[in-house]
Amino acid sequence: MARQYRLVLLVALLLVLAYVAYVSLRPAGVGSTVANANNAFVPLAVENPALRLDLLANLKKLTYTGSQRNIFSATPPPPPPKPAAAAVVPAGPVIAPPPPPLVIPATFFGYVADAQTGTKRAFFNSGDDVFVLGIGDILLGRFRLLQIGNNNAELEETASGRRATMTLEEPGPS
16 A cells, blocks of 8 residues: 555655656747837827937037047156245254144042152042052053153153143042
């Protein structure tokens, strides 16, 4: 019985395969697509389709006034002629402007002094970070603490040697 069942199943699968092959490999009907294309065509409403020779003559008279560069060539265009400039002689030595003042992206908000040794440590904050530095320590990888006073701290930028003095800032109410 099982052998007969397998044979029936094989015949049914072969019939399904033959139908799928026939549907996918048969030529498509050309007549229906051509008829649809003809129904969609609408000609343009042109009063007089004659060629306008007067407009073409005006275009022939037009002259190009651009850079005269060949747009089909990959070579760069020639440089424009330089205007003749009068010789300018500086009146004296040119003085470079002074560098901008040193801006330290931190706030000096306090210090502490050790009673036994007398060493001072300063407190700085930059955003949410708090730094505790002694004299000679580096702040933010760029500024060396040189001196701690009662109301100020002196820092030096390690790259340029410029100095800045920061005044003590009281923290605001929280």
